[in-house]
Amino acid sequence: MDELAAATDSEKLESWRIRYFGSNGQLKELMNRLKDAPREQKPALGKRVNELKVGLEAKLADRKEALESTSNQVGMDLTEPGTVQGLGRRHPISSTMDGIVDVFRLMGFSVVDGPEVEDEWHNFTALNIPEGHPARERTDNFFMPLDGGVPRLLRTQTSTVQIRAMETMSLPLKVVAVGRVYRPDTHDATHYSMFHQIEGLSIDRGVSMADLKTTLIQFAHAYFGEEAEVRMRPSFFPFTEPSAEVDMKMHIKGQWQWVELGGCGMVDPSVLAAVGIDPEEWTGFAFGLGVERIAMRKHGISDIRWLFENDARFLRQFG
Ligand code: FA5
Numbered sequence: 322m323d324e325l326a327a328a329t330d331s332e333k334l335e336s337w338r339i340r341y342f343g344s345n346g347q348l349k350e351l352m353n354r355l356k357d358a359p360r361e362q363k364p365a366l367g368k369r370v371n372e373l374k375v376g377l378e379a380k381l382a383d384r385k386e387a388l389e390s391t392s393n394q395v396g397m398d399l400t401e402p403g404t405v406q407g408l409g410r411r412h413p414i415s416s417t418m419d420g421i422v423d424v425f426r427l428m429g430f431s432v433v434d435g436p437e438v439e440d441e442w443h444n445f446t447a448l449n450i451p452e453g454h455p456a457r458e459r460t461d462n463f464f465m466p467l468d469g470g471v472p473r474l475l476r477t478q479t480s481t482v483q484i485r486a487m488e489t490m491s492l493p494l495k496v497v498a499v500g501r502v503y504r505p506d507t508h509d510a511t512h513y514s515m516f517h518q519i520e521g522l523s524i525d526r527g528v529s530m531a532d533l534k535t536t537l538i539q540f541a542h543a544y545f546g547e548e549a550e551v552r553m554r555p556s557f558f559p560f561t562e563p564s565a566e567v568d569m570k571m572h573i574k575g576q577w578q579w580v581e582l583g584g585c586g587m588v589d590p591s592v593l594a595a596v597g598i599d600p601e602e603w604t605g606f607a608f609g610l611g612v613e614r615i616a617m618r619k620h621g622i623s624d625i626r627w628l629f630e631n632d633a634r635f636l637r638q639f640g
Contacts (some may be wrong), residue, residue, distance in 0.1 A: 329388075348374055351370050352370060410639060414613065414628060417619065418499050418517060418612055421519050427543070428539060432497055433498050435485045447484040447595045447596060449589055461505065462475075462504075475502075477502055477504050478502050479500055480560060483498075483520060492598065492603060493526070499519045499612065501516070508626060510625060524604070527604065528606055537569075545572060551570075552568040553568075553585070561588060561589055564584065564585070565584070565585050565586055571619065582611060583611050585609070588607050616628065
């Protein structure tokens, strides 16, 4: 029955069936010949032909079932070459966050986390942003439905995790937190309504602005290269005093360029007091940098929207 085994699809099987069972098929021919056989041999020959017919019918049914079950199982023609599935890659935002966190870990910072849905205490009040402050406007935040009468919102900055760390950890502490933040900003080449920040906080006795700058310089050297520099420009944040904008010099397309990354400063004594830390005994510094900005400049991405469109042709270039 090699012929039957060679019938690898329903078309070949059908032509096999016609060859044996068709109106001009071989079984029909045998039956016709039976008529001319000597009388005394007819019963035995008839029996043999009938056995042959039954046997062939059973084999045909088996083969048909085998073919059907194969095609049901895989749902495809196994004689076709397979499609090659490419391996996935890390998203450039994920690899940037991992790289940044690795450096801070080596510098003695531990990694902490906080929720993306926050209360007003952690996003505003404890950060010295009192009621009535313009940063609390409903149009500048994504407020959620009340939760048991308590207002909740998507955090606008990872500085919320500073408060959570100071509330729960023992001193001295040295932590970084990385994660998503949300602001109802209009999407353009440099702004998105959801983006990522890396927050740093160090609280100890006698921590100064010099420690803050040293930390940022060490990070810049480790992450961007030995020639990287850090520049601070006076600024204002309600939860730090003094406050500064941080620029870092990065190597971009063969040139060293200044890139504005975020904010920093000395933790305001009233923030320490709000979480029960004695500002006479302890001081601290904090910083918050935009992750997209680092990823974009590092990879020469000119529009932040590319990072969130999930176009495989774009993402395939990284990782
Ligand atoms: C802050 O969010 C402060 N929490 C930073 C800080 C932390 C100051 C600790 C002092 C101490 P700012 O709003 O400037 O600061 O945002 C910091 C960075 O986030 C910006 O420099 C920018 O890199 C990034 N960023 C802000 N808005 C957007 C946006 N819509 N899309 C993408 N990145 C953004």
